[in-house]
Amino acid sequence: QPQLVESGGGLVQAGGSLRLSCAASGRTLSNYRMGWFRQAPGKEREFVATISRNGGIIYYSDSVKGRFTISRDNAKNTVCLQMNSLKPEDTAVYYCAGSSKYYGATSLSTYDYWGRGTQVTVSS
Numbered sequence: 001q002p003q004l005v006e007s008g009g010g011l012v013q014a015g016g017s018l019r020l021s022c023a024a025s026g027r028t029l030s031n032y033r034m035g036w037f038r039q040a041p042g043k044e045r046e047f048v049a050t051i052s053r054n055g056g057i058i059y060y061s062d063s064v065k066g067r068f069t070i071s072r073d074n075a076k077n078t079v080c081l082q083m084n085s086l087k088p089e090d091t092a093v094y095y096c097a098g099s100s101k102y103y104g105a106t107s108l109s110t111y112d113y114w115g116r117g118t119q120v121t122v123s124s
Contacts, residue, residue, distance in 0.1 A: 002026050002052070003025045004023070004024055004074060004096045004098060004103055004114065005022070005023050005028045005096075006020060006094065006096045006117060007020070007022075007023070007046055008121045009118030010119075011122075012086055012124070013123050014087055014088065014124050015085060016086050017082070017085075018083045018123040019081070019085060019119060020083065020120075021078055022034070022079040022096030023077065023078050024078070025041060025096070026098065028074070030074040030080045031053065031075045032099055032100055033050060033051070033055065034051050034096065034097070035048070035093065035098075035105070036049045036050075036053070036079075036081045037094070037111075038090075038095065039093050039095070040046060040092040045095070045104065047106045047107070048060070048061055048081070049064065049068055049081060050070070050106060051070045051071070051072050051079065052105075055071070055072050055074075055085040058070055059106055061086075063089075064083075064090075064124065067074045067085045067086075068083050069081070081094070088122045088123065090120060090122050091120060091121050091122050092120060093117040093118065094117060096115040097111035098111065099112055099113075
């Protein structure tokens, strides 16, 4: 199974940008649909974005659509999340996840592999 490690989180002012990366080892990422999820304090983990194995199908949550961009580089075994126009409500721990399934792209339950997360804090 792939080992997923997120990086790129940090503290940024509202309106700023961050780029999260997810590096995989142990398995080729091209075998998995990849997603980003986030969990704010006191809230449930929620879907942010997902990208299909070849990058051709992408979904975003309504709350980040137009501001975040998910991408993948299967040759480098990495998935990225470019986050622009950040808002305080984007503050959360962001998780990278991989799924071997071909359904339920936006559902947490379909993802088999998870990283440990990276903290993103947006100040107002």
